Amino acid sequence: MSPTDRDTSRVSGLLHDFSLEITGKDVGDLQKAAAGVPQGTRVNVTFLANEQTSVRVRAAEVIKGLGFRPVPHISARRLTSRDELDRYLSALAEIGATEDVVVIAGDPAHPAGPFADSLAVIASGALTEYGVRSVDIAGYPEGHPKIHEDVLWRAVEEKTDALRARGLDYSVATQFVFDAATVVRWIEQLRGRGIDGPVRIGVPGPAGVQRLLRYAKRFGVSSSASVVQKYGFSLTGLLGTAGPARFIADLQSAIDPALHGEILLHFYTFGGVRATAEWVRTALSGEE
Secondary structure (H helix, E strand, O other), X not given: XXXXXXXXXXXXXXXXXOEEEEOHHHHHHHHHHHXXXXXXXXXXEOOXXXXXXXXXXXXXXXXXXXXXXXXXXEEHHHOOOHHHHHHHHHHHHHOOXXXXXXXXXXXXXXXXXXXXXXXXXXXXXXXXXXXXOEEXXXXXXXXXXXXXXXXXXXXXXXXXXXXXXXXXXXXXXXXXXXXXXHHHHHHHHHHHOOOOOOEEEEEEOOEEHHHHHHHHHHXXXXXXXXXXXXXXXXXXXXXXXXXXXXXHHHHHHHOOHHHHOOEEEEEEOOOOHHHHHHHHHHHHHOOO
């Protein structure tokens, strides 16, 4: 048994309220994996440019029907109009899937409509109109390749202030990362700025090393040799697979609830819903 495998017995403390992220096309895999996922688990639905609104709404409906908690994404810059936002939220409200949402700016360099960023969606008042009670906003422990660090901090402060002013609960959900020490330093900065809501740390589910590095490059996540070795795989073993056990164990050992507040995990499944669900089930059971 490898050191990474042994670490699965040391990570259950951070898994008590984990969340998953899927795309609309992953719904079938989620249905097959449902028996191994705790009831009430939050399941995020991404907002992809090549998926119709109906696909996202249907995914949220299936998630709710399985006994999980749908958390649809709203991508500000992909919205062409306020009417599109209203129609999306209305469709989600009809199936009872607006209580929790994720609001992000989105990838496009230029907005397709009136929403330049996630703050603009929050400020529009549309969320509360359709029954939203809690909003996840983005956090970047390793920074963003196209946005200066000062701008990122100002944005998270402005968004949390706006959510508080509207009586909405919030969490900060991060991009996936490979280095626990970097995450802990970022959390301490976050708390130092008075942002005290729960933080969901993004974690890649078990996946092929090449796939993980490909996604890391796409999202601007650090994938230097020293960092990925800390995570538990080597750049010389590109044909292998890697799981998050070592990273989570390192993170758990460094977290002090009195200092760092409520820290939870959010799994990016990268199309491997069943593999991620099985990994979490094994870690929770303490199997080796």
